[in-house]
Amino acid sequence: GESVGLHLPTLSVQEGDNSIINCAYSNSASDYFIWYKQESGKGPQFIIDIRSNMDKRQGQRVTVLLNKTVKHLSLQIAATQPGDSAVYFCAEKGNYGGSQGNLIFGKGTKLSVKP
Amino acid sequence: GAGVSQSPRYKVTKRGQDVALRCDPISGHVSLYWYRQALGQGPEFLTYFNYEAQQDKSGLPNDRFSAERPEGSISTLTIQRTEQRDSAMYRCASSLAGGDQPQHFGDGTRLSIL
Numbered sequence: 193g194e195s196v197g198l199h200l201p202t203l204s205v206q207e208g209d210n211s212i213i214n215c216a217y218s219n220s221a222s223d224y225f226i227w228y229k230q231e232s233g234k235g236p237q238f239i240i241d242i243r244s245n246m247d248k249r250q251g252q253r254v255t256v257l258l259n260k261t262v263k264h265l266s267l268q269i270a271a272t273q274p275g276d277s278a279v280y281f282c283a284e285k286g287n288y289g290g291s292q293g294n295l296i297f298g299k300g301t302k303l304s305v306k307p
Numbered sequence: 308g309a310g311v312s313q314s315p316r317y318k319v320t321k322r323g324q325d326v327a328l329r330c331d332p333i334s335g336h337v338s339l340y341w342y343r344q345a346l347g348q349g350p351e352f353l354t355y356f357n358y359e360a361q362q363d364k365s366g367l368p369n370d371r372f373s374a375e376r377p378e379g380s381i382s383t384l385t386i387q388r389t390e391q392r393d394s395a396m397y398r399c400a401s402s403l404a405g406g407d408q409p410q411h412f413g414d415g416t417r418l419s420i421l
Contacts, residue, residue, distance in 0.1 A: 200347055224407040235311070235398055235412035236350065243407055281349045285407070293338065293363055295410060297349025 200279060202302045211269040211305075215282035215298045220263060222284035226295065227256060227267045229278045236281060239267070269303075277305045309333075311413035313399050319419045322391060328384045328416045332401030339382050340400040340410055341374055350398050350412075356382060357404070386418075394420045 205211045217225065223244040228236035242249045242256045242265075249256050255268040265282050279302050283295040312331040320326055332339050338357050342350035352366040358379040367373070371389075376382040386393055396417050400410035 226409055228412075233414070235400075235414045238409045238411055241407070241409050283349070293340065293355040293357075294352035294366065295340075295350075296352070300347075300349055 200300050200302045202304060204304045204306060205272050207272060207274060207305055207307050209272055211267075211272045211276070211303060213267045213269075213280050213301045213303065215265040215267075215301075217263050217265055217282065217284045217298060218296065219284065220260070222296075224285040225256070225258060225265055226283045226285075227254075227265075228281045228283060228297075229276075230281060230300070231278045239280075272303075272305050274305045274307055277303055279303070311399055311401050311411055313397075313413040313416050315416060316414070317417045317419075319421065320389060321421050322389055324389055325385065325387045326389055326418065328386075328397050328418070330382045330384070330399030330401075330413065332380065332382070332399070333411060335403070336401035336411075337379075337404040338402045338408070338410075339376055340402075341382070341384050342398045342400065342412075344396045344398055344415070346396075353384070389418075389420045391420045394418055 226241045227239040230236045240251045240256050242258050247258050253270045257266045279300040281300045282298045285295050314329045340355040341353040344350040354364040354374050356376040359376050371387045374384045396415045398415040400412045402408040402410045
Protein backbone atom coordinates (compact mmCIF):
# COMPACT_ATOMS: atom_id res chain seq x y z
CA GLY A 193 0.00 0.00 0.00
CA GLU A 194 1.01 3.62 -0.27
CA SER A 195 3.19 5.03 2.43
CA VAL A 196 1.74 7.98 4.25
CA GLY A 197 4.81 8.37 6.41
CA LEU A 198 7.19 9.98 3.95
CA HIS A 199 9.17 12.92 5.32
CA LEU A 200 7.17 13.12 8.54
CA PRO A 201 8.44 13.68 12.06
CA THR A 202 8.97 10.29 13.62
CA LEU A 203 8.49 9.16 17.18
CA SER A 204 10.12 5.87 18.04
CA VAL A 205 9.09 4.11 21.25
CA GLN A 206 9.64 0.77 22.89
CA GLU A 207 6.69 -1.58 23.13
CA GLY A 208 4.99 -1.11 26.48
CA ASP A 209 6.13 2.48 26.94
CA ASN A 210 3.77 5.44 26.82
CA SER A 211 3.72 7.64 23.72
CA ILE A 212 2.98 11.34 23.51
CA ILE A 213 2.25 12.90 20.14
CA ASN A 214 1.97 16.66 19.96
CA CYS A 215 0.15 18.99 17.62
CA ALA A 216 -0.09 22.75 17.27
CA TYR A 217 -3.33 23.97 15.74
CA SER A 218 -3.76 27.09 13.74
CA ASN A 219 -6.88 28.97 14.74
CA SER A 220 -8.00 30.09 18.17
CA ALA A 221 -11.61 30.03 16.93
CA SER A 222 -11.50 26.27 16.37
CA ASP A 223 -13.87 24.52 18.75
CA TYR A 224 -13.62 20.83 17.93
CA PHE A 225 -10.56 18.63 17.56
CA ILE A 226 -9.99 15.06 16.43
CA TRP A 227 -7.08 12.64 16.40
CA TYR A 228 -6.80 10.18 13.54
CA LYS A 229 -4.57 7.15 13.01
CA GLN A 230 -3.59 6.28 9.46
CA GLU A 231 -1.98 3.03 8.42
CA SER A 232 -0.43 2.44 5.02
CA GLY A 233 -3.02 1.97 2.31
CA LYS A 234 -5.90 2.93 4.57
CA GLY A 235 -7.95 6.01 5.24
CA PRO A 236 -7.62 7.99 8.47
CA GLN A 237 -9.25 6.15 11.36
CA PHE A 238 -11.01 8.11 14.12
CA ILE A 239 -9.38 7.69 17.53
CA ILE A 240 -10.75 10.32 19.87
CA ASP A 241 -12.23 13.81 19.81
CA ILE A 242 -12.48 16.73 22.19
CA ARG A 243 -14.50 19.92 22.28
CA SER A 244 -13.06 23.27 23.20
CA ASN A 245 -14.99 23.42 26.48
CA MET A 246 -12.89 20.53 27.76
CA ASP A 247 -9.18 20.24 28.43
CA LYS A 248 -8.89 16.47 28.78
CA ARG A 249 -10.70 13.43 27.49
CA GLN A 250 -9.89 9.78 27.97
CA GLY A 251 -10.61 6.75 25.86
CA GLN A 252 -9.35 3.23 25.89
CA ARG A 253 -5.56 3.54 26.30
CA VAL A 254 -5.66 7.04 24.83
CA THR A 255 -5.94 10.48 26.36
CA VAL A 256 -6.24 13.79 24.53
CA LEU A 257 -5.16 17.02 26.19
CA LEU A 258 -6.15 20.44 24.91
CA ASN A 259 -4.37 23.65 25.86
CA LYS A 260 -6.25 26.52 24.27
CA THR A 261 -3.92 29.14 25.67
CA VAL A 262 -1.05 27.97 23.49
CA LYS A 263 -3.19 26.24 20.84
CA HIS A 264 -1.70 22.85 21.59
CA LEU A 265 -3.15 19.38 21.41
CA SER A 266 -1.55 16.14 22.52
CA LEU A 267 -2.38 12.47 22.24
CA GLN A 268 -1.13 10.10 24.87
CA ILE A 269 -1.10 6.38 24.19
CA ALA A 270 -0.59 4.13 27.19
CA ALA A 271 1.32 0.85 26.94
CA THR A 272 2.10 1.32 23.27
CA GLN A 273 1.79 -1.80 21.14
CA PRO A 274 3.22 -2.71 17.71
CA GLY A 275 -0.27 -2.32 16.27
CA ASP A 276 -0.14 1.35 17.21
CA SER A 277 2.55 1.96 14.58
CA ALA A 278 1.02 4.39 12.09
CA VAL A 279 0.89 8.05 11.16
CA TYR A 280 -1.16 10.18 13.53
CA PHE A 281 -2.90 13.39 12.48
CA CYS A 282 -4.65 15.99 14.55
CA ALA A 283 -7.49 17.91 12.93
CA GLU A 284 -9.42 21.02 13.92
CA LYS A 285 -12.83 22.30 12.98
CA GLY A 286 -13.97 25.83 13.55
CA ASN A 287 -17.02 28.00 13.09
CA TYR A 288 -15.29 30.65 11.10
CA GLY A 289 -14.67 31.71 7.56
CA GLY A 290 -18.14 30.72 6.40
CA SER A 291 -17.37 27.04 6.63
CA GLN A 292 -18.51 24.94 9.52
CA GLY A 293 -17.90 21.54 8.10
CA ASN A 294 -14.41 20.92 7.00
CA LEU A 295 -11.53 19.62 9.06
CA ILE A 296 -8.09 21.20 8.84
CA PHE A 297 -5.39 18.61 9.34
CA GLY A 298 -2.06 19.23 10.99
CA LYS A 299 1.22 17.73 9.96
CA GLY A 300 1.28 14.06 10.80
CA THR A 301 3.63 12.25 13.13
CA LYS A 302 4.85 8.78 12.34
CA LEU A 303 4.84 6.51 15.39
CA SER A 304 7.18 3.55 15.22
CA VAL A 305 6.93 0.93 17.97
CA LYS A 306 9.93 -1.31 18.56
CA PRO A 307 9.11 -4.79 19.87
CA GLY B 308 -22.83 -0.29 5.09
CA ALA B 309 -20.27 -0.85 7.79
CA GLY B 310 -17.94 1.87 6.57
CA VAL B 311 -17.48 4.50 3.90
CA SER B 312 -17.03 2.80 0.54
CA GLN B 313 -15.19 4.42 -2.34
CA SER B 314 -14.84 3.22 -5.90
CA PRO B 315 -12.85 2.62 -7.89
CA ARG B 316 -9.95 1.87 -5.60
CA TYR B 317 -7.49 2.82 -8.33
CA LYS B 318 -8.08 4.86 -11.47
CA VAL B 319 -5.53 5.41 -14.20
CA THR B 320 -6.48 7.60 -17.10
CA LYS B 321 -4.96 9.74 -19.78
CA ARG B 322 -4.66 13.46 -19.50
CA GLY B 323 -7.73 15.23 -20.88
CA GLN B 324 -10.19 12.50 -19.93
CA ASP B 325 -13.04 13.02 -17.49
CA VAL B 326 -13.21 10.87 -14.35
CA ALA B 327 -15.95 10.20 -11.83
CA LEU B 328 -15.17 9.03 -8.33
CA ARG B 329 -17.88 7.50 -6.21
CA CYS B 330 -18.51 7.60 -2.48
CA ASP B 331 -21.06 5.57 -0.57
CA PRO B 332 -21.28 6.95 2.98
CA ILE B 333 -22.11 5.12 6.18
CA SER B 334 -25.83 4.44 6.34
CA GLY B 335 -27.65 7.21 8.15
CA HIS B 336 -24.85 9.73 7.86
CA VAL B 337 -26.23 13.08 6.80
CA SER B 338 -22.96 14.85 6.06
CA LEU B 339 -20.52 13.82 3.36
CA TYR B 340 -17.11 15.32 2.70
CA TRP B 341 -14.52 15.10 -0.06
CA TYR B 342 -10.82 15.55 0.62
CA ARG B 343 -7.61 15.16 -1.36
CA GLN B 344 -4.48 13.76 0.24
CA ALA B 345 -0.95 14.05 -1.05
CA LEU B 346 1.73 11.60 0.08
CA GLY B 347 3.09 12.51 3.48
CA GLN B 348 0.40 15.08 4.21
CA GLY B 349 -2.99 15.21 5.86
CA PRO B 350 -6.19 15.35 3.81
CA GLU B 351 -7.14 18.73 2.37
CA PHE B 352 -10.78 19.74 2.18
CA LEU B 353 -12.54 19.97 -1.18
CA THR B 354 -16.29 20.14 -0.57
CA TYR B 355 -19.08 18.88 1.66
CA PHE B 356 -22.81 18.14 1.67
CA ASN B 357 -25.57 18.01 4.20
CA TYR B 358 -28.15 15.69 2.71
CA GLU B 359 -28.23 16.63 -0.98
CA ALA B 360 -27.25 20.27 -0.46
CA GLN B 361 -23.69 21.28 -1.19
CA GLN B 362 -22.80 23.46 1.77
CA ASP B 363 -19.28 24.47 0.92
CA LYS B 364 -17.19 24.02 -2.21
CA SER B 365 -14.45 26.45 -1.35
CA GLY B 366 -11.79 23.78 -1.47
CA LEU B 367 -12.39 22.73 -5.07
CA PRO B 368 -9.22 23.77 -6.96
CA ASN B 369 -10.94 25.08 -10.09
CA ASP B 370 -14.08 24.73 -12.17
CA ARG B 371 -12.97 21.40 -13.64
CA PHE B 372 -13.93 19.87 -10.29
CA SER B 373 -17.54 19.33 -9.32
CA ALA B 374 -19.48 17.15 -6.93
CA GLU B 375 -23.03 16.07 -6.47
CA ARG B 376 -25.16 14.08 -4.07
CA PRO B 377 -28.56 14.09 -5.76
CA GLU B 378 -30.45 11.83 -3.35
CA GLY B 379 -28.60 12.67 -0.20
CA SER B 380 -26.71 9.40 -0.07
CA ILE B 381 -24.13 8.40 -2.71
CA SER B 382 -21.91 11.20 -3.98
CA THR B 383 -19.84 11.60 -7.12
CA LEU B 384 -16.78 13.78 -7.50
CA THR B 385 -16.15 14.57 -11.16
CA ILE B 386 -12.97 15.94 -12.65
CA GLN B 387 -13.21 17.14 -16.24
CA ARG B 388 -10.29 17.41 -18.67
CA THR B 389 -7.91 15.85 -16.19
CA GLU B 390 -4.37 17.13 -15.83
CA GLN B 391 -1.31 15.43 -14.37
CA ARG B 392 -1.46 17.69 -11.31
CA ASP B 393 -4.84 16.12 -10.46
CA SER B 394 -3.05 12.88 -9.56
CA ALA B 395 -3.65 12.23 -5.87
CA MET B 396 -5.54 10.14 -3.36
CA TYR B 397 -9.14 11.31 -3.14
CA ARG B 398 -10.87 10.54 0.13
CA CYS B 399 -14.48 10.68 1.17
CA ALA B 400 -15.75 10.94 4.73
CA SER B 401 -19.17 10.97 6.31
CA SER B 402 -20.61 11.93 9.66
CA LEU B 403 -23.85 12.08 11.57
CA ALA B 404 -25.82 15.32 11.65
CA GLY B 405 -24.91 17.97 14.14
CA GLY B 406 -22.02 20.28 14.65
CA ASP B 407 -19.36 18.24 16.33
CA GLN B 408 -19.43 14.74 14.98
CA PRO B 409 -16.37 12.75 13.98
CA GLN B 410 -15.85 12.23 10.29
CA HIS B 411 -15.23 8.66 9.22
CA PHE B 412 -13.06 8.14 6.17
CA GLY B 413 -13.06 5.63 3.37
CA ASP B 414 -9.93 4.02 1.96
CA GLY B 415 -9.88 6.42 -0.97
CA THR B 416 -9.47 6.37 -4.72
CA ARG B 417 -5.91 6.62 -6.02
CA LEU B 418 -6.10 8.68 -9.21
CA SER B 419 -3.18 8.65 -11.62
CA ILE B 420 -3.18 10.85 -14.70
CA LEU B 421 -0.76 9.80 -17.41
